[in-house]
Structure formats: C-alpha cells, structure tokens
Amino acid sequence: MSDAKAATLNTRIRADISERILSGAWPPGHRIPFEHELMVQYGCSRMTVNKALAPLAESGLLVRRKRAGTFVSRPRIHSVVLDIPDIAAEVSGRGETYGYDLLSRKVRQATRREVEELDLSAPGPIVVLRCLHRAGGRPFALEERLINLESVPEAQAVDFARTAPGSWLLGHVPWTEAEHRISAANVERATAQVLGIEATAACLVLQRRTWRGTDKITHVRLIFPGDAYDLVARFAPSPGAPPRPTA
Amino acid sequence: MSDAKAATLNTRIRADISERILSGAWPPGHRIPFEHELMVQYGCSRMTVNKALAPLAESGLLVRRKRAGTFVSRPRIHSVVLDIPDIAAEVSGRGETYGYDLLSRKVRQATRREVEELDLSAPGPIVVLRCLHRAGGRPFALEERLINLESVPEAQAVDFARTAPGSWLLGHVPWTEAEHRISAANVERATAQVLGIEATAACLVLQRRTWRGTDKITHVRLIFPGDAYDLVARFAPSPGAPPRPTA
DNA sequence: CGGTTCGTTATGTCTATACAATATCGCGAC
DNA sequence: GTCGCGATATTGTATAGACATAACGAACCG
Structure with missing residues (x-):
C-alpha cells in the first residue's frame, strides 16, 4: 500500500503494530509493549495509544488482558467480508x-x-x-x-x-x-x-x-x-479502515 | 436486546443510535444530532460522543461531513462476515x-x-x-x-x-x-x-x-x-459484538 | 455580476488527568 | 507445600480543554 497519506499518530501506531504482526516479527502469543511504553515510544498520551489499540483488539488481531498486557492473538480463523450485491x-x-x-x-x-x-x-x-x-x-x-x-x-x-x-x-x-x-x-x-x-x-x-x-x-x-457467478471476497488486513458490519 | 448490562456510556450511545437507524426512525440521509447536542443530551463530554460515533461511521452506518454534520448512510450492499474454518x-x-x-x-x-x-x-x-x-x-x-x-x-x-x-x-x-x-x-x-x-x-x-x-x-x-457443507454467515448489526475480518 | 477571502461551524485528533475494574503476583497463614 | 488474600500493575472509561481541518456562506472587491 502506498499510503503516502495523512498519517495521524493514531494511524501510525496501528500501522506499525499490525505490520509487525503480519510480517511475523511479533508471532501469535507475543506480548506487545504496554500502553505506557508505547506512549513513551511515540511521545504521546496513553489515550492516544489506547484509541489506536482498541480497534485492533476489537478486530481480533490483539487480545488484551488487564494486569497482564496486550498479546498477539493466535486463532487464525479465516474470516472474510463478502459483499452480496444487488x-x-x-x-x-x-x-x-x-x-x-x-x-x-x-x-x-x-x-x-x-x-x-x-x-x-x-x-x-x-x-x-x-x-x-x-x-x-x-x-x-x-x-x-x-x-x-x-x-x-x-x-x-x-x-x-x-x-x-x-x-x-x-x-x-x-x-x-x-x-x-x-x-x-x-x-x-x-x-x-x-x-x-x-x-x-x-x-x-x-x-x-x-x-x-x-x-x-x-x-x-x-x-x-454454476458458471454464471462467483462470489468473491477479498481481505486485506490493512491497518486503516477495518471493514466491519457495525459497532 | 436483553443484554443485561455493562452499559458504558459509549455503548449506550452507540446502541441508541444504531437502534434508531435500524428501526427506521432515522431514515437514510437523516442528519443526526450534532456531537454538541448529544453531549448535552447524554451529559457527557464531546470526546465520549466522538468515540461512540467514530466506529459507527467506520462501519458504514453513518457518514460524517465536516461543517455539515453526521448523516445516516444508505446501506445498499449486503456485507456479511463469513468464517471459513479450518x-x-x-x-x-x-x-x-x-x-x-x-x-x-x-x-x-x-x-x-x-x-x-x-x-x-x-x-x-x-x-x-x-x-x-x-x-x-x-x-x-x-x-x-x-x-x-x-x-x-x-x-x-x-x-x-x-x-x-x-x-x-x-x-x-x-x-x-x-x-x-x-x-x-x-x-x-x-x-x-x-x-x-x-x-x-x-x-x-x-x-x-x-x-x-x-x-x-x-x-x-x-x-x-454439495450435500456435505454449507457456508453460513450471520450478520447482526447490533451494537454488541462486532464480528470482523482479521488475520 | 463573478470571483475571492474570510469567518463560522462542525468534525478530527490529541493531551493530561482521574478513577474504576480486574487479573496476576507474591506474601503470609495454616 | 498450598491455600487465600491483599497489593499492584495494566487496561477500560471518562473528562475538559486545545488546536487542526474542512466546508459552507456571506461579505467584499474587481
């Protein structure tokens, strides 16, 4: 992705982290830095770090446990978004x-x-x-x-x-x-x-x-x-917009 | 929904709004209250309202335009999450x-x-x-x-x-x-x-x-x-658990 | 009349702080 | 040793304020 774009801090943190996970540098089960550490690392407030991590956790890329930390989740269920058009x-x-x-x-x-x-x-x-x-x-x-x-x-x-x-x-x-x-x-x-x-x-x-x-x-x-139609689903876990049904 | 509770403010705002949209009370194109109004209505800060609305916009239920306000988007595509299990x-x-x-x-x-x-x-x-x-x-x-x-x-x-x-x-x-x-x-x-x-x-x-x-x-x-397997996808745009594509 | 500028307004992002919830760790009692 | 419990580290949620950004509209000027 050539995201030469509006890198807000929020976006950058999410991008960095999902890149590390998807590249394999942080394998499933790995504990990622605490919010406090990331906050120092990026020179921002904890709220900003939290706002960046929350969607990643909601999307299933991370699992967060109080008192324990934030971990790369292991279950690699193939979950895809399918558009069923009119x-x-x-x-x-x-x-x-x-x-x-x-x-x-x-x-x-x-x-x-x-x-x-x-x-x-x-x-x-x-x-x-x-x-x-x-x-x-x-x-x-x-x-x-x-x-x-x-x-x-x-x-x-x-x-x-x-x-x-x-x-x-x-x-x-x-x-x-x-x-x-x-x-x-x-x-x-x-x-x-x-x-x-x-x-x-x-x-x-x-x-x-x-x-x-x-x-x-x-x-x-x-x-x-059978020869008329294929349902096609593409999934690119880009750190940007998580395609989501709702909420 | 009888989700008995754990209603944080954030959750409640999201639930209220998506309920109004899904019930048809707020039809597509309708301008929902400004962040400032909701903030008064729920007696909370604008950050909280913003944190509640942002995911709804990201998920496509709302469209937000600066200076203009936040609008109910017209959902046309049936977008579903399909789990392709091991x-x-x-x-x-x-x-x-x-x-x-x-x-x-x-x-x-x-x-x-x-x-x-x-x-x-x-x-x-x-x-x-x-x-x-x-x-x-x-x-x-x-x-x-x-x-x-x-x-x-x-x-x-x-x-x-x-x-x-x-x-x-x-x-x-x-x-x-x-x-x-x-x-x-x-x-x-x-x-x-x-x-x-x-x-x-x-x-x-x-x-x-x-x-x-x-x-x-x-x-x-x-x-x-053909008789061995059905792919099943369920999509419930409830404010509760967001099923989501991920790695 | 047409185009430009500038102010207003709404959302976008971030900060610094506070308190709540909770799981884990380690310590002390048995 | 092991069980229970409290201390504590970490995340969860919320706040009030600040500045940035974008877009609409009105006032202004050619």
Missing part, C-alpha cells in the same frame, strides 16, 4: 443489460417447509414469489422469495411485476439481522429449464433470512447457474 | 472424527494454469499437493494445493503426509492478503470418485489465494460435495 447492480456492473420477470406470485398460508425457512413459530399468511433475473437476455438467477405478511402487511398490495422484491424490501423494510447460507446443489428439472441449463449442471445457491428484532421478514433463495 | 476444526466441531490423507505430492515447475492461479509473474518451482479430508470415515473435501517455493522454500522439506498443508502454512507463514472465491461446479469423474459421489453431483468449490506483501504464497482449491 443483482441488478451486479449485472449492470458487468456491462450487461439487466432484465427482470415475475414468474408467479401467490398469497397463502405458509406450508410446513416455509414455516421453517422463515423461522416462523406457526403457519401464517405469506407472499410467495418466483422471479427470474436476466443478464443480457440470458437467465442469470432464479429467485424464490417468501415474505411474511404478519411483519410486512404492505407487501400484499404490491404486485412485484416490475420491481424485484429485493429492491422493494430494501427500500421499505429495515432489518436488523440476516443469516446467509451458501451451498451448491443440483436443481429440479423444471428449475433447470427456467435457467436454461442442463439438469445435471451444478448451481450456486444463496439463501438469506432477515429479521427485524424478533419479527421474521423474508426468506430468499437465489439460484445461480 | 477443516479439521469444522469436522470435529460436528462431533465426527477427522481424517486426513495425502494423495499425491509433487515438486515441479508451475504450468501456465498454475502460474495464473498463484498469480506468479513467471513459472517457478512449486509444490503441488492433493489431499483428502475425511469426516467419520467418509470423504469430506478434496484439497488441491499449490505452494510457491520461491516465497516458501521450507515447504520443499515437508512431506505433508500427516499434517494438512493448511495447518502447516498457518503456523509457518504469515500472510497479509487473501482472496476467496466461492462457486459451484460439476467435477471430473476422477474427482467424483475420490469424493465418493455421483459424477453429476454439484460441488461447492472454495478457492483461496494468499499473499505476503507482493509475494505469492499459496493457492488452494477445496471441493466439497
């Missing part, structure tokens, strides 16, 4: 024209399986949608969407013929929690036909459930032909 | 016994394809490994691993008959950058046979490249039978 954005980002078709729309009680997918406690009214996303005329992804009408009654009045449910929900219903599940699967013959692929072709399946507090909002299953 | 840990975490077999090990010059996979600038000596990870006796994942001997010459002396290359590398070679790619694919007949699955069965393919600075370290392709 499909329309993804498609037009590739320079292809985005297309959307509503295949079916039903309002009914949730089946036992749908109750489970939506994490409901009991069967209730839901909207069931099947939509096809296209890229440059060719099928790009099949969307199977459930919306819980008990949490989102407004959805009953929307026909989703032109607006993809994902976009509508994003604009209308805030969420507080989401769970993603990524898997590979063979799909049913009918699904393969809609997607224009061989029945044996592997598909990438992305499922997402979202909640608002304890209210169940929606469940979506996106099915991508 | 396979041994994953298997024993399920209560199954973990097994490991080295299928083949070669040291040779990188082919054109391997040069690309490792992001090399020119063909050089590499170690090529094929390993099978088993869970409770049954195949769990096939690992195809390339190690760049120019960056990691020690790897030439290791035979990997008992230690999985992932574990060895984690303990011996620090890395600074990684790229992950997740896809679904049909595999070759020989691969299917090793995994004990039908040749048409969909597989989840996880590829990872790692660098240390500009040095290329390794490339690994993990192939999971």
